[in-house]
Amino acid sequence: MMMALYGGLIIGFAAAMLMIFNGRIMGISGIAGTFINMLFTPKARSAQSGEFAWRGFFILGMLLGGVVLARFTNIFTEASMVTSNPVVLIVAGLLVGVGTRLGWGCTSGHGICGIARFSGRSVIATIIFIAAGMVAVALVNALFAAGGN
């Protein structure tokens, strides 16, 4: 549990940097969602090249951080996937992609930054997506149990 707390402190520090220096919320769905939209929309990209750039560098940083983890730890080889069923993965990915944009944020933007700023909507959002996740997991478990494995 201590590692979870330490990791949380590092994540909080990363988010704090982005706020103090750049005045931005470290919300991954917002950063990546806007970046992808700009990537495929040349007009939006050229109108706001600085906006495109910092988001791209944030994502590049995430990937480089991942490379460091892959090189010096066995975090990725030890990770155990919940499912490898491609249909489930595609449906889940679409739900997370659309849901986080429709819901104004994800775990980082609402669950960490928003709650820490005492933003009521982020508290509501976090309660909703955690509750929905718990129900989804319970239902999937029940379905598997009923399937008679």
Next chain:
Amino acid sequence: MSSTFSRSFVALISGGLFAVGLGVSGMLNPANVRGFLDILGEWKPALMFVMVGAIAVYAVSNLLAQRMQKPMLEKDWSNLPLPGFDFPNQAKLGAVLFGVGWGMAGFCPGPAIVSLVSLNSTVFIFTAAMFVGFYGFALYERMKQNRAH
């Protein structure tokens, strides 16, 4: 040094730290995330500790930000959303969809992107679908805007 350059540099470091924080906390392992949502099974509280650590650091830095006239590298705080309770039903639906997808696969946007470096096909399928969801939502928003004009 242009502001785009320095802001992008901050974003790069922030993204890297975020990824390392996720790795240290165990949140790059979907089984740990799923374990947090599995309240009827063997509950894993780690995600709660991550949030507590990150919220603590961010809340302190938010106090600091409130005492600053402007972010270090920006002209004002206008890019930081105002905390508030406004959260329309459509956004609540988004949070529900996100939560369901999150529970199904054990990935939210941050870990999904960082885990791309593992070159794991499960991660690729989920994250590609998530990106399609991001872009699909952007197209939907644009369509809605065009119709309003």
